[in-house]
Amino acid sequence: MRMPRRGLVIQARTRWLLVGLALLFSLVLLMYLLECAPQTDGNGSLPGVVGESMGKEYYQALLQEQEEHYQNRATSLKRQIAQLKQELQEMSDKLKSLQEKKTPKVNGMSYQGTKEQTSNDLLEFLHSQIDKAEVSVGAKLPSEYGVIPFESFTSMKVFQLEMGLTRHPEEKPVRKDKRDELVEVIEAGLEVINNPDEEDGQDEDDGVGDRQLYSENDFIEGYYRTERDKGTQYELFYKKMDGMEYRHVTLFRPFGPLMKVKSETVDISRSIINVIVPLAGRTEAFAQFMQNFRDVCIHQDKRVHLTVVYFGQDGLSEVKSILESVARETDFHNYTLVSLNEEFNRGRGLDMGARAWEKGEVLMFFCDVDVYFTAEFLNSCRLNAEPGKKVFYPVVFSLYNPAIVYANQDIPPPVEQQLVHKKDSGFWRDFGFGMTCQYRTDFLTVGGFDLEVKGWGGEDVHLYRKYLHGELMVIRTPVPGLFHLWHEKHCADELTPEQYRMCIQSKAMNEASHSHLGMLVFREEIEAHLRKQAYRTNSEAVR
Incomplete structure (x- = not known):
């Protein structure tokens, strides 16, 4: 650096x-x-007294x-x-x-x-990154939208422009890599200030003995931004408590050159996915789910096993009838129905579905009945999960209430036409960890779900944290082929305060976009304005 x-x-x-x-x-x-x-005679040729x-x-x-x-x-x-x-x-x-x-070694050979x-x-590349980056001079931009914004930070807080749904305008750097990065940068700035020989414009005979040393407590604020193809720029400011002058340090972390790590061929042609769905009631939603399952898994992919874990007796016969009807019409018999005569518990249902598989290793997709997925997603599931190495936690695109999104239409369009990634149609559900692809042995090794969690929510976060604390790589990224369909959500009184808060938060997030919710909040004000406009129009017509 x-x-x-x-x-x-x-x-x-x-x-x-x-x-x-x-x-x-x-x-x-x-x-x-x-x-x-x-030569001249004497000294008379030189002017002046001297x-x-x-x-x-x-x-x-x-x-x-x-x-x-x-x-x-x-x-x-x-x-x-x-x-x-x-x-x-x-x-x-x-x-x-x-x-x-x-320098990596591939197949026992080192490429050097x-x-x-x-x-x-390497030296030329690092220097070129500084020359190309917008560090000391500005770049010509077509408009204000081409500016790469900075994020500011102090020793305790980060102030970020892009918040998403779970980030806040002011928060502590929670991720360890971000904390370590900022601490390293602050210390590097101190080293520059406290070692004047490394500063531009400092002479060797500068009065180092009289110089005040700065510490981390003297750091006031900093700014950083990243140009994705060049590196990260840092602007740091330090100030003594009893002084009036600020010390400004600019640092730049250039990206290193691309290096080959490995090259391999992945064959997913024989990879079976066990889709596990916990369910209680909601037979209409299950019928819609099976329509999507038939189109994607049976007609297109053909390498899927379905495990349905059903809680209670109410609606069980309808679920059996739907499965048997699909089996007759498509000649599909790769499904298992597990019946549990007890209260619904998502974690227990997924755990039972994982243990019901008796054919050795298998890739599992934990899925809800309200989830719509594509054949491309199933391939992403296979490519991003690897036994003993990786688990896949895709970010689902959650659709808003169609009655609000399509309020200007007589009836909402079919579900297939609602599957679009637009700001007013849905959002990336980056606070949800329920949909995941992982191998059975990894799931059992990490200890599965916390079965003490009752009711709605919480079990998926516990499992996700287990993987974060383990040695497996967690792949977390939004995927275009995975949608959560809107449905009415009820938050039961029996939930714990934390679960109830999570349920209400999820319910609020699911209804509509910020702009649509704003229109609903100010609906009375808008209607009053329309009435006034109509009254004025009628008055002018009478005149």
Whole structure:
């Protein structure tokens, strides 16, 4: 991180060297012209009192003194250049060592170029990132929308422009990598301030002994932004409590060059997915789910097993009838119906569905009856989950209440036409972790769901946290082929305060977009305005 700054220091000091050499050359040329000047009698040719008394020898002595001064200055600059070259070489050796450590081995073979070429290429790349990035000068932008915004931070808080649905305009850096990043940047800025030899424009004979050292408590605020193809820029400000001056440090973290990690072929042609659906009542929703299952899993994918875990007796016969009807019409018999005569518990239902599989390893997709998925999503499920290595937690696109979204139409369009990613039609449900793809052995190894969680919500978050605390990689990303269909949500009084709050929050999020909800809130005001407009129109017509 400090290497690019040293590169800038080298460039600054090199410029000073060139200026010094130019001055030295000018003085040598002047001396040569004086030496070649024609001799005159006596001292009368030199004007002025000094010239008459001292003569040519005085000026020669003066020039000699100036020459010695600039020779000493040139020697000092040469010494500084040699020192900077040594530091640059040491940094180059460190980068080369880091590059050698990170060079991957594929099939037992290490891909490396010559050491000199690797080091030089890496240095050139890092310097080019600074030159290309908008660090010291602005870039030409077509409009204000092309500006990459900064996020600001203090030692305790981060203030972010893009909040999403779960982030807030002010919050503590929760993620460990973000906390570590900001702490590292603040400490790097302190190192720059407290080591003046590394700052631009600092002379060797600067009064370091009288300089006040800064600490983390002197950090006031900072700004950072990331250009995705170049790196991250940091603007840091420090200030002593009893002082009036701020210290401003600009840092830049360039992205390293792309490196090949591995190349492999993944065959998913024989990968079976066990779709597990917990259910209680809601037979109409299950009939709609089975229509989607028939179109995607039976007619297109054909590598899916369905496990339905049904709670209670009310509606059980209708669910059996729907499954048997699909089996007769499509000749599909890869399904299992598990009946539990007890109160609905999503975690227990998914756990029972996972344990009901008796054919060894299998990829499981925990799914709700209100979820619509595509054949492309099933392939994403297979590609992003790997036994013993990865679990897949896709972010679902949750659709709003169609009665509000399509209020200007007589009836909402069919479900297939509602599956669009628009701001007023739905949102990325980034606070939900219920839909997930993971292998059975990983699920059992991590301990499955917390079966003590009763009622709505909470069980998926507990499982997600288990994986976060484990050694498996968690793939978390929005996927276009997974939708949560809107349905009426009821929050039972029996829920714990935390579950009830989560349920109400989810219910509020599911209704409509910010703009649609605003129109509903101010509906009476809008209707009153329309009545006034109609009254004015009628009054003018009467006149």
